[in-house]
Amino acid sequence: MAEALTAHGDHGGPHAHHPDLQHHFDTLEQQHEAATLGMWLFLITEVLFFGGLFLAYMLYRVWYPVAWAEASRELDITLGAFNTAVLIGSSLTMAMGVRAAQTGKQRATVVWILLTMALGLVFLIVKYFEYKEKFEHHHVPGVNFMFEGPQAGPAQIYFSLYFLMTGLHATHMIIGFFIMAVIAWMAHKKRFTPEWYTPVEISGLYWHFVDIVWIFLFPLLYLVDRAGHFA
């Protein structure tokens, strides 16, 4: 990529470097490493952000196993499994998008990222219909909450955690959707090269992280007791 090298006026020929190399880094490799590390640092805080909710979930599940079993059966396992497949698919298209950027295939990068966004949108639309059904069945915690039987109290805690966890996850999906829109636009503008594709890579890390959160949410919320052990 010799033609991409530019000699900045302020320090002339011998210091010619890649246009995407920031001045405070020695090499593109070092810059890429710093960006990756920074993204993982952010993801550590995200793991603990969701971790608090997972802890609350674990505690209440230990305390109210029967309510957890009964309330969990109200969720649509087909929609949950479908959305899991959709998100795993979006992780594949994301990984392929990063690969396309790595290998300098600009058009393919745009297409893969747009596919990732489309799958993310499918997930959110399915989630909308699931939430809508919860409202119709009065399974939304609050004054209108209704649940048959003696487990109504703790079942409301289950649904509070359901909405908190899936809601926080869906918020991350929406944010991810807009990040991907920016990445797709940048790829469309041919901003990425095999030497510099850091934004695609670290946005991908975020997208995969959101996928991982769902990988745990699906069994924890939908598959509590389908075998009827606590029935």
Add this chain to the structure above:
Amino acid sequence: MAGHISPKSTYYAIFAALMVLTAITVAVAFVNLGSFNFPVALGIAITKATLVILFFMHARYSSKLTKLFVGTAFFFLAILLTLTMTDYLSRGMKTYPGGAAGSGYGVRTP
């Protein structure tokens, strides 16, 4: 640049493995394994997450420092979950003589 480029076949294989594991976790949920349903579901989820982190997130090909950061996230999560759960799960597990059974405190009375 430094980034490792995985062959497409790797990504398709990981995708297939994740889909198969999803099918297994749904199927196994309908089999009554008693108290083992939860550990099995969690084990499959951890396996799936590990595949995503190692291959899709390129952790396998990352520098040692990045790998340390990845490990740190789950190390702190493990502290959060384990230390809290050892407390709550062990409450009422053993009641000392004179303690109220099931009170969850096992208070030793003089």
